[in-house]
Amino acid sequence: MADAPKTLLQMAGAPPDPAPLAEATLLIIDAQNEYRTGALPLAGVDAAVAEIATLLQRARAVGAPVVHVQHRGKPGGAFDLDAERGHIMREAAPECAEPVVTKPLPNAFADTDLAEKLAATGRKQLIIAGFMTHMCVSSTARAALDHGYRVTIPAAACATRDLPAPDGGVMKATDIHRYALAELSDRFAIIAKDSAAVPD
Secondary structure (H helix, E strand, C coil), rough: CCCCCHHHHHHHHHHHCCCCHHHHHEEECCEEEHHHHCCCCCCCCHHHHHHHHHHHHHHHHHCCCCEEEECCCCCCCCCCCCCCCCCCCCCHHHCCCCCCCEEECCCCCCCCCHHHHCCCCCCEEEEEEEHHHHHHHHHHHHHHCCCCEEEEEEEHHHECCCCCCCCEEEEEEEHHHHHHHHHHHHHCCCEEHHHHHHHC
């Protein structure tokens, strides 16, 4: 029987454990109403937001830095920051001095000051949660490696949507979510099952 496949991280002997909240920065990507009541409703979004809210509460309790990312769309369209659809969901809303980075592209480092805000924390571990798994979460996690960060992604704190398959038909959101996380686990991130799998 052939050997079971291994990720590049496993082959390199990288530690498999999720980052503890007390040693990381929590980065919440695009937890906006667009994904709940707007034009892009996500499969399982309410359960994912509950996981994000749990992570957020725990991060605040241990004094971990929290950075929120908010996608900036065009006026009158998706992610319009001046409309309810573009606002951050109530359960994930920033408090006190938690910074909010507005981004124009899927990668939250592109054309933003995210790199500077993260550098100011002095921490090199990120816990990334938010939306969508295959899009902004994936592109930001990949870019985070280039910036020298070790990334943990709690799978249950992310979600995505159905997409048209390139060869016809529909790819289900649950499959896209799973595939996106599998790709990230090869080199870019430690994938935790859920918020409970992330230690304090």
